[in-house]
Structure formats: structure tokens, C-alpha cells
Amino acid sequence: MGTVTTTQLRSMYEDMVTARYYEERLQEEYMEGKTPGFDISAGPIPGELHLAAGHEATAAGVCAHLTDEDTVTAPHRPHHIAIAKGVDLKRMTAEIFGRETGLSAGKGGHMHLFDPDVNFACSGIIAQGCPPAVGAALAAMKRNESSVAVAYLGEGAISQGAFLESLNLASVHDLPVIFVVEDNDWAISMPKGRISAPPDGSRRADGFDMPGVRIDHDDATAVSEAAAEAVGRARDGNGPTLMSVQVHRRMGHFMGDPETYRPEADQQRHQERDSIERLASDLEAAGVDEDERETIREDAHERVDDAIEWAKDQPEPEPEAALEDVFSNPPSGVTDEDPTPEFAGDGGANR
Amino acid sequence: MSDDGGRQATMSTAMVEAIATEMRDNDEVFYMGEDVADYGGIFDSTDGLLSEFGHDRIMDVPISETAYIGAAVGAAQEGMRPIAELMFADFFGVCMDQLYNQMAKNTYMSGANVSVPMVLTTAVGGTYSDAAQHSQTLYGTFAHLPGMKVVVPSTAYDAKGLLHNAIRDDDPVVYMFHKRLMGIGWMPAPDGPKTAVPDEPYTIPFGQADVKREGADVTVVTLGLHVHRALEAAAKLADDGIDVEVIDLRTLVPLDEATILESVQKTGRLVVVDEDYRSFGLTGEVISRVVEAEPDALEAVERLAIPDVPLPYARPLENRVIPDSDDIEDAIRQTQP
Ligand SMILES: Cc1ncc(C[n+]2csc(CCOP(=O)(O)OP(=O)(O)O)c2C)c(N)n1
Ligand SMILES: [Mg+2]
Numbered sequence: 001m002g003t004v005t006t007t008q009l010r011s012m013y014e015d016m017v018t019a020r021y022y023e024e025r026l027q028e029e030y031m032e033g034k035t036p037g038f039d040i041s042a043g044p045i046p047g048e049l050h051l052a053a054g055h056e057a058t059a060a061g062v063c064a065h066l067t068d069e070d071t072v073t074a075p076h077r078p079h080h081i082a083i084a085k086g087v088d089l090k091r092m093t094a095e096i097f098g099r100e101t102g103l104s105a106g107k108g109g110h111m112h113l114f115d116p117d118v119n120f121a122c123s124g125i126i127a128q129g130c131p132p133a134v135g136a137a138l139a140a141m142k143r144n145e146s147s148v149a150v151a152y153l154g155e156g157a158i159s160q161g162a163f164l165e166s167l168n169l170a171s172v173h174d175l176p177v178i179f180v181v182e183d184n185d186w187a188i189s190m191p192k193g194r195i196s197a198p199p200d201g202s203r204r205a206d207g208f209d210m211p212g213v214r215i216d217h218d219d220a221t222a223v224s225e226a227a228a229e230a231v232g233r234a235r236d237g238n239g240p241t242l243m244s245v246q247v248h249r250r251m252g253h254f255m256g257d258p259e260t261y262r263p264e265a266d267q268q269r270h271q272e273r274d275s276i277e278r279l280a281s282d283l284e285a286a287g288v289d290e291d292e293r294e295t296i297r298e299d300a301h302e303r304v305d306d307a308i309e310w311a312k313d314q315p316e317p318e319p320e321a322a323l324e325d326v327f328s329n330p331p332s333g334v335t336d337e338d339p340t341p342e343f344a345g346d347g348g349a350n351r
Numbered sequence: 352m353s354d355d356g357g358r359q360a361t362m363s364t365a366m367v368e369a370i371a372t373e374m375r376d377n378d379e380v381f382y383m384g385e386d387v388a389d390y391g392g393i394f395d396s397t398d399g400l401l402s403e404f405g406h407d408r409i410m411d412v413p414i415s416e417t418a419y420i421g422a423a424v425g426a427a428q429e430g431m432r433p434i435a436e437l438m439f440a441d442f443f444g445v446c447m448d449q450l451y452n453q454m455a456k457n458t459y460m461s462g463a464n465v466s467v468p469m470v471l472t473t474a475v476g477g478t479y480s481d482a483a484q485h486s487q488t489l490y491g492t493f494a495h496l497p498g499m500k501v502v503v504p505s506t507a508y509d510a511k512g513l514l515h516n517a518i519r520d521d522d523p524v525v526y527m528f529h530k531r532l533m534g535i536g537w538m539p540a541p542d543g544p545k546t547a548v549p550d551e552p553y554t555i556p557f558g559q560a561d562v563k564r565e566g567a568d569v570t571v572v573t574l575g576l577h578v579h580r581a582l583e584a585a586a587k588l589a590d591d592g593i594d595v596e597v598i599d600l601r602t603l604v605p606l607d608e609a610t611i612l613e614s615v616q617k618t619g620r621l622v623v624v625d626e627d628y629r630s631f632g633l634t635g636e637v638i639s640r641v642v643e644a645e646p647d648a649l650e651a652v653e654r655l656a657i658p659d660v661p662l663p664y665a666r667p668l669e670n671r672v673i674p675d676s677d678d679i680e681d682a683i684r685q686t687q688p
Binding site: 037038039040041046047048095098099102104106107108109111112123124125126127128156157159160161162187188189190194195196256260261316317318319320321322323326 | 385386388389390393411412413414415417418441442444445478479480481482483484485536537538539658659660661663664665666667668669670671672
């Protein structure tokens with residue numbers, strides 16, 4: 001099991017069972033008011049909802065090596081990554097329920113979660129988290145700080161310009177950034193072989209002169225080992241790494257996805273290979289037995305249930321709040337207040 | 352008029368019929384987009400087409416909008432008639448150069464030696480808490496940039512006729528369908544977009560607005576989802592003796608100024624309702640056209656649009672910024688003596 005300590009295994013397990021249970025609970029909450037007739041705008045959580053059951057290993061394995069100062073950008077399927085990065089679970093949940101005390105006061109929703117305290121952000125536009133991650137890495141390099149940045153993306157995003165351009169920019173400047181492709185075989189209804197050549201995202205690294213690592217199974221321990229190397233390389237000033245990890249889409253692309261395009265056998269295959277059970281056996285081997293694991297699970301479930309209960313108790317935003325926050329609040333003062341009086345009023349004669 | 356013969360169809364069915372007919376009649380027509388094949392389009396825009404035409408003509412493409420939309424431009428310049436779907440209009444940012452610097456300008460820059468006979472289909476609009484990156488209409492953005500025709504159907508009848516026309520048009524056409532109007536199972540449509548649709552193909556020419564309701568007291572100019580919200584407001588106001596005319600623009604480029612002016616000359620009162628941002632957009636444009644042409648025609652004018660903020664997620668916030676039929680009713684009352 002190489003370099004991963006028992007403490008790290010335990011903490012990954014905690015992140016993964018939290019994330020899995022979180023998605024299961026959100027699914028329940030989301031479906032409330034949407035059965036029998038599914039209406040996307042009904043129920044306590046309206047709008048699109050992309051859940052990440054089966055993706056947990058990439059989140060836990062990579063974020064295990066990050067501190068709050070390190071930046072993470074996530075795509076449209078962000079919850080497991082946010083949890084592993086240490087985003088405030090209660091306020092994140094309140095955001096998903098569209099409440100005033102949510103991370104973004106109800107303005108962002110589940111695809112647009114921002115927690116600057118732990119340098120986490122996500123975006124609903126494919127691959128568009130990559131350039132900002134490169135920018136965070138650039139800032140770290142310019143300021144001589146040791147922090148790194150991680151951009152997560154799906155395997156469907158590996159043919160988007162923003163990703164490919166980011167690989168080059170990061171590589172040519174040796175920036176401390178790690179690109180993590182969560183390869184669940186599907187981009188909504190499109191199998192990876194239909195839309196990407198080659199389908200293995202890690203091979204994009206070859207063309208950009210950086211290490212490309214492929215992990216063929218969602219084994220959190222293997223992800224953690226590979227991430228240790230990639231993050232270490234970035235922190236040491238040796239440039240970017242591209243990782244691609246095979247994960248599994250255990251649910252539809254979004255809630256309500258009929259998945260009629262997906263062969264039964266494929267669904268079955270994705271249900272069977274469970275990264276959490278795999279990690280449990282690593283824990284067992286490291287001497288963390290089922291009793292201890294059960295305690296970890298119970299604590300995680302309690303945390304999730306508490307967060308959901310808290311979120312549902314929070315007030316909805318006042319409608320007029322919709323008109324606030326287009327610009328920084330409070331205003332910066334430079335452009336809005338205290339004009340330099342002798343120049344502000346003279347129409348340019350003194351320029 | 353919209354209820355000539357035929358059976359009732361949803362807007363998505365009407366679109367699919369137009370595409371299928373054009374593809375049967377012309378081998379040079381093909382469709383590219385994400386999830387358009389096996390899925391049938393996230394908003395049902397290509398539902399069922401794969402089984403008839405196969406993956407070669409109903410093409411799933413990589414999530415590389417610049418590449419495949421640019422490829423549509425190139426194939427169109429070769430004389431083919433591609434239809435490329437941008438899943439949400441909000442995603443235009445990742446492919447805008449191909450749209451506004453290539454697709455929309457090549458005809459002009461070539462002194463009209465080159466034509467770009469393609470259609471860009473794209474889903475627009477909010478009302479279902481999909482937040483700032485998936486709820487915009489961007490009508491004004493596309494209509495602002497010269498070189499593309501911009502079509503916004505509000506009913507199944509219009510959707511079919513306008514799409515036939517779009518595919519046969521020799522210029523680039525941006526065909527913007529409102530998600531809320533498509534009749535998708537998981538996003539219930541209001542009453543109204545489902546109309547009678549003739550089985551046979553027909554075209555609706557661009558630049559002809561449709562008076563969806565005649566009235567003598569006030570003119571409401573609108574498009575897309577808000578045609579139905581305006582009709583709802585008009586029905587309520589009729590009980591109070593306010594007689595509302597509702598004009599559905601149907602195309603923004605070209606814009607049917609004549610129909611608007613004729614109506615305003617009759618009513619003297621104008622309300623423009625848009626689901627795009629307020630400033631530098633459709634509402635200001637329509638009012639300017641009227642004022643330029645008939646400076647004295649207006650006794651009262653109101654406009655409703657998104658108040659220059661990104662579309663928020665939470666329900667009370669989104670409801671605050673997207674005009675509803677009550678807002679339209681209030682605006683109309685404001686114009687009354
Ligand atoms: C630029 C852009 N194009 C298309 C979409 C619509 N879209 C949302 S998710 C998705 C599929 C993404 O697949 P993948 O990257 O593999 O991530 P997964 O959903 O499998 O986690 C698509 C096409 C988008 N959000 N942004
Ligand atoms: Mg995928």
C-alpha cells in the first residue's frame with residue numbers, strides 16, 4: 001500500500017462516505033415534489049442536479065494532499081470535491097436549497113458554489129474551471145508561495161479548447177497546477193469513444209510535454225499515491241501534471257435522466273465496482289476494522305443529516321436581494337467615491 | 352393563422368418534423384450537436400431522428416463547440432446545409448468567434464461572393480432555477496451583431512414554418528427555441544405553444560411579426576415565452592375593459608417594424624416585454640424604432656426586461672427578475688389614461 005498512512009486512509013474514507021451519503025440524501029430531497037410527474041422546477045431543490053456517486057475517489061485521493069491555501073476548481077458535478085476540500089457543508093447545503101445563508105446567498109445554486117475560505121469554486125461551463133486554476137497557480141508562482149491549484153474536469157471536457165489551452169499555458173510556464181480528469185465513460189449520453197481520440201485523457205499530456213498519469217480503477221489509495229507525486233512536483237516548482245482516473249457514474253447524468261441511451265450491462269458494471277468498498281478493504285488491512293468504520297460512517301451520516309436539516313430551516317432570500325451583488329460589496333471606493341476633485345470636474349483640460 | 356387544420360403538436364414535435372422533411376428532401380442537410388443522436392436532444396429538438404437518419408446525419412459531436420460549429424460554417428461554405436445545435440445559448444462564449452467573426456461576416460467580407468447557408472439551433476430561457484450560466488436568452492446579443500438572422504418561435508405552428516424557412520435560407524440563421532415552450536415531459540409548458548400543425552411542409556417568411564391578439568387600447572410587443580405571459584395578462588385585463596393587442600415578433604433580424612408601427616398608430620400606447628437584459632437591448636431598440644419613425648405616436652410607453660443582473664438561482668430571486676404576467680398586467684395599466 002506504499003506511502004499512504006492509516007490516518008490518511010481513514011480521512012479519505014470519511015470524505016468518501018460523507019460524499020456518497022450526501023448525494024443519496026440530496027437525491028431524496030430533490031425528488032420530493034417531483035413524483036410522480038417529474039417537473040424540474042418543483043420541490044425543495046429546483047433546477048438541474050448532477051450527483052457524483054461513484055466519483056468519490058478522485059476527490060478524496062487528491063484533496064488529501066491539499067491545504068486551505070491550495071485552490072480547487074470543480075465542474076458541474078462538484079459536491080464530492082467540495083466536501084473533500086473542506087467547504088462549509090451547512091452553507092453549501094443551504095445554497096443548494098436556495099437559502100439566504102447559503103454560500104452565495106441563493107444566487108449560485110449547486111453548479112456555482114464558491115467558498116473563498118478554502119479556495120474552492122466551480123462552474124457549469126465545460127472545462128472553464130481550467131484557466132482560473134492556471135491563474136491561481138500563476139499567482140502562487142509570482143508571489144513565491146508554495147500553494148498549488150487543481151482543476152477537475154470530466155472526460156467529456158478533454159476536447160474543449162479551454163482545457164487544451166490551459167495545458168499549454170501551464171506547461172510552458174512550469175506552473176504548479178494539477179489537472180484531474182474524472183473519467184466516468186460518459187458525457188451525458190455520449191460514450192467517450194465516440195467523442196474523443198484517444199479516449200484516455202491522460203494521453204493529452206504527451207502533446208504538452210508534461211507527465212500524464214492514468215489510474216485505471218477508482219482506487220482511492222492509488223489516486224492518493226499518484227496525487228502525492230503530482231502535488232509534490234508542483235510544490236517543488238517542477239510544473240504541472242495531468243491525471244486521469246477511471247470512476248463510475250452510478251446515477252444518471254442529472255436527476256431525471258432516463259438513461260435510455262445506456263445499456264443495462266453498462267449500468268450494472270458501474271454499480272458493481274465500488275471505490276468505497278475497495279478503500280474499506282485497504283482500511284481492514286491497515287487494522288481499521290468494521291466497527292471503527294461503522295463509527296466513521298455514522299458520524300458522517302449525522303453530519304450530512306444535520307447540514308440538510310439546518311439548510312431547510314434557513315430563510316429564503318428576499319426577492320429584492322436579486323438586484324444586489326453585481327459588483328463588489330461594499331464598493332472598492334476607487335471608482336465610486338472620492339474622485340480626485342481637481343481632475344474630476346475639469347473636462348480634461350488639465351490632462 | 353395558427354389554427355389552420357392539422358393535429359395538435361408540441362413545439363419540439365413541430366421542429367423535428369421540419370428537420371426530418373428537409374433531411375428527406377435534401378441529402379446536404381445534416382444535424383450536429385451534443386446528445387442529439389441517442390438522447391434525441393436534451394430539449395427533444397432531434398427526438399426520434401437517429402432511427403431514420405443514422406449517426407452519419409444526426410451527429411453526436413465532441414464537447415468542442417468552436418470545432419463543430421466552425422465545421423458547420425465550413426461545410427455551409429461548401430454548399431451543404433448543416434444545422435448545428437448549441438445546447439444552451441449561454442454556451443456561446445466558448446465558440447463566439449466562429450459565430451460572429453466567421454459565420455456572420457464571411458458573406459459581407461467576401462462582397463457576397465461566399466454564402467453561409469447554415470442554421471444554429473439553440474435553447475434559451477429561464478424560469479426553472481438553472482441559474483446564471485444556463486438561463487439566459489441573449490436575444491439582444493445575437494441580434495446586435497450584423498450578419499445573422501435571428502428567429503424566436505413561440506408556438507408549434509410558427510416553430511415549424513420558421514424552421515423550414517431557416518434551413519432553406521441561404522444565410523446563417525440563429526434559431527432560438529425557449530425550453531419552457533418545447534413541451535418536454537420534465538418541464539411543463541404553459542397553455543399556448545401546443546397548437547394545430549399541418550402535416551405538410553410550409554414556410555413562414557422572416558420579418559413578419561404575428562399579431563397573436565388584436566386590441567385597440569395598448570400594444571404589447573414581445574417574443575418567445577413572454578408571448579404567452581402577455582396573452583395571459585391581456586385575458587385578465589379584458590375583464591376590466593382594457594383591450595390589449597399582442598405582437599409576437601417571431602424574428603428579430605429582420606425586424607417587422609411596419610406591424611409594430613401600424614399597431615402603435617392605432618393604440619398610442621406601447622409595452623415592450625423581453626426576457627433578456629434591459630440595457631442596450633431589445634426593449635430599447637423597439638422603442639427607438641417607433642420614436643424614430645413616428646415621434647408623436649406614443650402617449651405612453653413601458654418596458655419590462657431582466658434588470659441588468661445575471662439570472663439568480665433561488666426561486667424568489669429568479670421570479671423577481673423575470674417578468675411574469677402580473678408584471679405585464681401592471682405595466683399595461685401604467686400606460687392607461
Ligand atoms: C461548453 C459547454 N458545452 C456543453 C455543456 C453541456 N454539458 C453539461 S455536462 C456535459 C457532459 C459533461 O461530460 P463530462 O465532462 O464527461 O462530465 P460528467 O458529466 O460525465 O461528470 C455537457 C455536454 C456545458 N455545460 N458547457
Ligand atoms: Mg464523463
